[in-house]
Amino acid sequence: MSRIALPGVGMTRFTSSDDRSLVDLAATACRRAVVDAGIERGDVTSLHVGTALAEALGQQSGLGNALAGALGVEGVAADRVENTSATGATAVHRGIEAVASGASDVALVVGAERMSGADTSAVTDAISRLTHTREYAQGLTLPSFGGLAAGAYLDRHDAPREALATVAAKNHRNAVANEVAQFRREVSVEEALDSPVVAEPLRLYDCCPMSDGAAAVVVTRSDRGEGGDSVSGADHAVGVAAHASATGTHPVAERPDPLAIESVRVAGERLFDAAGVGPDDVDVACIHDAFTVLELIELEELGFYEPGTAWEATMDGETAMDGALPVNPGGGLKARGHPLGATGVSQIVELVWQLRGDLPDERRVDGATRGIAVNVAGFGNNSVCTMLEA
Amino acid sequence: MSGDDSRSEAEADDRGRDGDPPADRAFVCRECGRRWYYTKPQCPDCDSDPSAHGTEELGEGTVRAVTRVEVTPADVRSPNRLALADFDGVGLIAQVAGDDDPTAGDHVAFAGSFTLRGDGDRPQPRLRVIEDGE
């Protein structure tokens, strides 16, 4: 049976500062994905380019067209996708849909961001502008929402701050062996607990960093290889089982419950419905942990845990590499890094690596055959979920 | 009746640079009575256009969540204490005044005149805790 396959992936190492331009970063990830897929660049028929901040930071505009030229694939269909911090996963979905509809034969999807290209306050302001004007007027930043939610979570569920720190320590531990992670060093629960306050109760180690980087994936049909075509491995490649997304309220305070991220719940329900499987059937998950508390809330909204119980499961080690549901095996946004437009694609790259099983032992979720990724825009403005199968 | 011109002059004068009313006022739909805080181009219930939207003072609300933000934008105070509060079904997040240190369940109301962002926009009230019996 023909299905949508991901025969090749590639990414740059995420870092706090990469000297390469946005176009160079994107092109590097693209070349790696094309080589990994075993195709020629001339096989590519569409280019789907995700970047969130390029214009706001005074970088390359019209990135899709600039990249087509840089890669020497002029003639392909190309466009640029923007969905704030879920830009990457949305670009992947546009590539999947282009192939599924028959509009494109081989889609090349890339997400890229270069957040070191401007000073921190300019980046913070550019990100804060995704809020409603009446939120912006109060000086709200993304960590402000994280602090409100984290305080409410600990309060309502009578959870200790160690629960948040455990998420940070786990994701840092997972990143140590990940060659493309920004932070490849362990952080202890104590270090995380003692780090400076960003938005009470969130500390520095509860928050993802700013990052530079790019990630890319090749999307095609699994039956394209028949007849000696160039994507000969596509029928054995990791496949897309389902993809789904949903918007939530734009202003965070319009949600009936400050701990509910309805967009994640709705997108997750759509994803599981479309795939015909449930949370128990998932072997590995890449969760949008821009703040540690989000990993807990999203695991609950997706149905992996009952509301108010993900923190205990995390402290019990259930989401660690050797637990029942390894979460963020590549380090997550917390430790792999969070170059906005690249993050959602890097989650897909990580899942493909895991499901192929071609990672070193200490990096691999043993025997994983099904994984999901959730990439979230703003503080739940839009949630973009993808399920992959070996 | 249509168009923004029908909005009263007093209300129009109250709008800030983004077209938003002062921080202590909610929108109310004159057609259906629905109230909301975050400026919208139409009523979420009956789709009426802004010519049918007035504003009213929020009165007293109940705190649902709080945070103290230490890392703030250059034009915002640090720390920035914030409360997410519910005003009879109208939710909002706003700055907390002075040394007030609200917790979930506390009652709050807008008061005073402060610079919320150092960007030249008009002064705004902040949330204050209302003590019992006040």
Ligand SMILES: [Zn+2]
């Ligand atoms: Zn109405």
